Amino acid sequence: MSREVALTIDDRQVKAAEGERLLWAALDNGIYIPHLCDLREAERTVASCRLCFVEVEGLRGPVTSCTLAVSEGMVVKTRSPGVDRLVRTGFELLLSNHRLHCAKCAKNKHCELQKIARERGLKLKLTRLRSLLQDVPIDESPRHFNYDAGKCVLCGRCIWADQEQVRVGAIGFIRRGIARKMATFEDGCLADSICTQCEACVKVCPVGALYLKADELRLYEPKKKC
Amino acid sequence: MRAMDLIEGEEELIHTAVGAVLQSCGTGRESLIPVLQGVQDRLGYLPRLAMQRIAGDMQLPEVEVFGVGTFYNQFRLNPPGKHRVEVCLGTACHMMGGHIILESFERRLSIHEGETTPDREYSLERVACVGCCALAPVVVVDEKVEAKVSPIRVDGILLTFEIEKKEQEAEQQREAEQQREEGREA
Amino acid sequence: MSGTEAVEQAYRLLQSEAKQKVEAGREKPVILLGTATCGRAAGALAVLAAFQEEIDKHHLDVVLTETGCMGHCYAEPLAVILKPGYPPLVYGSLDEGKARRLVNDYLVSDDPCYEFAMAALEPNDVFPTFADYPRGIYEHKIILADCGLIDPGEIGHYLARDGYSGLAKVLTTEPDLVIAEIKESKLRGRGGAGFPTGVKWETCKNVPGIPKYAICNADEGDPGAFMDRALLESNPHQVLEGLTIAAYAVGAEQAYIYVRAEYPLAIKRLRTALEQSQGWGLLGRDILGSGFNLEIKLFQGSGAFVCGEETALIASIHGRAGLPNHRPPFPATSGLHGRPTLINNVKTLSYVPHIIRNGASWFRSIGTPNSPGTAVFALAGKVVSTGLAEVPMGTTLRNLVYDVGNGIKNERKFKAVQIGGPSGGCLPESSLDLPIDFDSLQQAGAMMGSGGMVVLDEDDCMVEIARFFVDFTQKESCGKCTFCRLGTKQMLDILAEITRGQGKDEDIDLLQELAEDIKLGSLCGLGKTAPNPVLTTIRYFRPEYEAHIREGRCPALMCKDLISYRIIPEMCSKLCNVCIGSCPVEAIYTRPDMLKGIDPDKCVKCNSCVSACPPQYKAVVKLSPPVVEEVVAEAVEEGMSEVEQGSGADH
Structure with a gap:
């Protein structure tokens, strides 16, 4: 069926199926590259989180590994001053719009942002940038899970799960620019929408934006109702 | 922002408009933007019901239609004012004082850009560039381009509408009186 | 080949028919009035009505035609009058009165009203032509040549001037040869990035996949x-x-024109043009009998700047939000409906007929070796002669601003020229001798962009202009990718703080770091170029940033939070009340000593009083950093009656 190609990532010889995206080839071989938006099952990469930068010999500057297919003899470096600088800025930009209270977050220790911070030695607090966080209410209307837009990183995984995996079509991206968000029709509560509360979206959320109420039991911070 | 409640009879109006537009544009995905444009042309905005009907007929998730409707500047989810004031804030207009003109309108109408006055007389919008940079600052009032606008001209533009409105009201009153008199004579 | 002859003959027939029609009108006087959007904004429709009324009144046999824009926007409304026996004359800055006089004095009698005339279109013994002005030396019109001189609503006018002869020639040539000619001409895309057009065409043609599209x-x-x-x-x-x-050339039978909804008149005129070319057999099935079919559809954009980006534009035609996708794949290989799609800008396509008609070497003889041809600029801002200018690539900024644009308005000092819009940059006086082409601009940190050129003078603050552009891109960001969505907002917040006098020393470096990262990290061209205005203003105007941050001072006296207005007592005339009348918020009052004062709490800093104060006084000044003055209030009541009388007498 599909041929295998050999490539070098961080001085290691690895093999991957031809046509495989570089990001997944690295991850499959135990080499970590920060990533939020890409899903292996998705047909097309959205390339929106801008964290999976790598250097590839023969290509100018850092490139996103989710948009690059592996090829025979490819030589890849997952770290370089240029890559580290971009990942740091991208990460800090996401934090600048993220409700940061890890200790009280239902996804504490299961959060992709925490993983990136750990792997790349980044701080989980804002140092350089201004906070852009708006005071957004948490949607607690679903029976078993909540949606906190203040933690959403707009990776789009939940929308993919809703529209492509379970084919419900309850959620999508609305508005644009800084106002872009995942929402239902007319930005209402999930429970008032056609959402079946199947929780497919919760399973794919990499951060604490969609989380189970059960995981939240240890939280006791008062919140605004939707 | 949630859509406003509908007045009686509006529901039918919306269905007629959307039906006609869908008929002429088709229901393929590629028609979504022309359909939304067509509906807004007829209704002045995109009511909630219209978006639902479009989603139903085009077999799209409602949120998808809402997503497209909120992505583009052109689409409005609430009815516009009777008079539409669009202040151009392109580069040339901005540097020639377009922002001052916008502030003048905001001050005079007591609304912010993107809003409609409570009496639904005026809505105030900003546009990125109407392509009249050489005549900056420019304001488009009810699709008529006003060139080289000053804060004083802002007052003039609004005054013209107020006078017009008063004249119309007076005219209506006269007509009403005339009718009453005619009724009495009869 | 009989096919070739048939196409040629079909074209010749059309052209002679068109020519006959146009010639027939030539015996009568003709008025060509520019009624493009810019003309209309200046009052062209009222002038049109005045012309018509006057013509009717005198029962004259005159052809009154609406045309487009000649590029002299500073002199709109503008008309050309062709009267047999006289040179064709251009009249500018028309109003209804002048229109009536032109009919009465020139068309009824024989006085060409030279006092209203700007220039003649052809060399003659009585009046100078545009070529006799400094502007004429630098202008070289190719794609603007017929603008304003032909009726855009009448295909015959275009045909009579050899229009569609390029198409007739092409239809009998192998597509590969057509592409070779465009490649040979070294035409580069005028949408901004300057990618070689011929290479794009070739890629699109050679990629397998049917149908193909052209946009x-x-x-x-x-x-x-x-x-x-x-x-x-x-x-x-x-x-x-x-x-x-x-x-x-690429083998597409379906094409689109993606046009902004903000251009209603352009859409209307395009519709008419499409109908006519269809009617004349220049579009649709079997064009000119060549067997080539093409359908062109109009698609109206819905107000999203990002849709100028090719992949976002395609998403928009697909009926989706205009979100760009990662490239590659490029649209030329996988675009509309996943098919090979050629996307070219309006200007790029406008050059094509001329290159086909006159040949690649003719095109290459104009401009510079790497950027042949002309460049069209929209001159705006603080320049005297605003409008459109078409000059050969390689013309210097100085020639453009001072010779074509006739220098800076109101004898102010030149500061910078913002070129290329939100993706471009601000170039300072030291760049004035830069020959403009794609590569030199890129080197200077700017970009050709779409050719917007806004001239800035000493009253324009460079921090504010950077803030303005970042505000624009931030509002127009689609929000898909992290760097553009959040990075532009971060830059905007920092810039806004600086213009409010709340900046910190480290902000300039932070801005620069962020800008560089956004350039590298963003997904599409909008994000990748959004930092250019910030980077160029820091590069060329760093002291202005520092003045805002360290001294709370806006050197251009533009940033509202950093200025105050003051009426200098020694210069104020006690008898003049003009400033009071000009103030929209009644912030100016008469002091007991009859001098005027400004209440800082009421003042909205709209600058009306500065413009209103008569030039012989020039009493209103702006101060930065702001100086807060006490309101001289105690005796207002006492002076009140006098003030009222005074202002009453003024009316």
């Missing part, structure tokens, strides 16, 4: 550029011919 990108969203609008409104057939040739 004309008329989503001119750059705030400060209006040449695409002018071209569509003034000479739509030129664009249609270019698009048809492009479609033929």
Whole structure:
């Protein structure tokens, strides 16, 4: 069926199926590259989180590994001053719009942002940038899970799960620019929408934006109702 | 922002408009933007019901239609004012004082850009560039381009509408009186 | 080949029919009035009505035609009058009174009203032509040549001037040869990035996949550029011919014109043009009997600047939000419906018929070796002669600003020229001798962009202009990718703080770091170029940033939070009340000593009083950093009655 190609990532010889995206080839071989938006099952990469930068010999500057297919003899470096600088800025930009209270977050220790911070030695607090966080209410209307837009990183995984995996079509991206968000029709509560509360979206959320109420039991911070 | 409640009879109006537009544009995905444009042309905005009907007929998730409707500047989810004031804030207009003109309108109408006055007389919008940079600052009032606008001209533009409105009201009153008199004579 | 002859003959027939029609009108006097959007904004429709009324009144046999824009926007409304026996004369800054006089004095009697005339269109013994002005030395019109001189609503006018002859020639040539000619001409895309057009065509043609599509990108969203609008409104057939040739070359039978909804007149004139070319057999099935079919559809954008980006434009035609996708794949290999799709800008396509007609070497003889041809700029801002200018590539900024644009308004000092809109940059006085082409601009940190050129003078603050552009891109960001969505907002917040006097020393470095990262990290061209205005203003005008941050001072006296207004007592005339009348918020009051004062709490800093104060006094000044003055209040009541009398007498 599909041929295998050999490539070098961080001085290691690895093999991957031809046509495989570089990001997944690295991850499959135990080499970590920060990533939020890409899903292996998705047909097309959205390339929106801008964290999976790598250097590839023969290509100018850092490139996103989710948009690059592996090829025979490819030589890849997952770290370089240029890559580290971009990942740091991208990460800090996401934090600048993220409700940061890890200790009280239902996804504490299961959060992709925490993983990136750990792997790349980044701080989980804002140092350089201004906070852009708006005071957004948490949607607690679903029976078993909540949606906190203040933690959403707009990776789009939940929308993919809703529209492509379970084919419900309850959620999508609305508005644009800084106002872009995942929402239902007319930005209402999930429970008032056609959402079946199947929780497919919760399973794919990499951060604490969609989380189970059960995981939240240890939280006791008062919140605004939707 | 949630859509406003509908007045009686509006529901039918919306269905007629959307039906006609869908008929002429088709229901393929590629028609979504022309359909939304067509509906807004007829209704002045995109009511909630219209978006639902479009989603139903085009077999799209409602949120998808809402997503497209909120992505583009052109689409409005609430009815516009009777008079539409669009202040151009392109580069040339901005540097020639377009922002001052916008502030003048905001001050005079007591609304912010993107809003409609409570009496639904005026809505105030900003546009990125109407392509009249050489005549900056420019304001488009009810699709008529006003060139080289000053804060004083802002007052003039609004005054013209107020006078017009008063004249119309007076005219209506006269007509009403005339009718009453005619009724009495009869 | 009989096929070749048939196409040629079909074209010749059309052209002679068109010529006959146009010639027939030549025996009568003709008024060509520019009624493009810019003309209308200046009152062209009232002038049109006045002309018509006066012509009717005198029962004259005159052809009154609406045309497009000649590029002299500073002199709108503008008309050309052709009267047999006289040189064709251009009249500018018309109003209803002048229109009536032109009919009465020139058309009824024989006085050409030279006092209203700007220039003649042809050399003659009585009046200078445009070529006799400094502007004429530098201008070289190719795609603007017919704008304002032909009726955009009448295909015959275009045909009579050899319009569609390029198409006729192409239809009998192998597509590969057509592409070779465009490649040979070294035409580069006028949408901004300057990618070689011929290479794009070749890629699109050679990629397997049917059907193929051709798209004309008329989503001119750059705030400060209006040449695409002018071209569509003034000479739509030129664009249609270019698009048809492009479609033929790549093998597309379906084409789109993606045009902004903000350009209603352009859409209207395009519709008419499409109907006419269809009616004359220049579009549709079996064009000119060549067997080539093409359908062109109009697609109206819905107000999203990002849709100028090719992949976002395609998403928009697909009926989705205009979100860009990662490239590659490029649209030329996988675009509309996943098929090979050629996307070219309005200007790029407008050059195509001329290159086909006159040959690649003719085109290469104009401009510079790496950027041949001309460049069209929309001159705006603080320049005397605002409007459209077409000059050979390689013309210097100095020639453009001072010779074509006739220098800076109101004898102010030149400060910078913002070129290329939100993706471009601000170039300082030291760059004035820079020959403008794609590569030199890129080196200077700016970009050709779509050719918007806003001239800034000493009253324009460079931090504010950077803030303005970042505000624009931030509002127009689609929000898909992290760097553009959040990075532009971060830059905007920092810039806004600086213009409010709340900046910190480290902000300049932070801005620069962020800007560099956004350039590298963003997904599409909008994000990748959004930092350019910030980077160039820091590079060339760093002291202005520092003045805002360290001294709370705006050197250009523009940033509202850093200025105050003051009326200098020694210069104020006690008897003049003009400033009081000009103030929209009644912040100016008469002091007991009859001098005027400004209440800082009421003042909205709209600058009306500065413009209103008569030049012989010039008593209102702006101060930065702001100086807060006490209101001289105690004796207001006492002076009140006098003030009222005084202002009453003024009325």
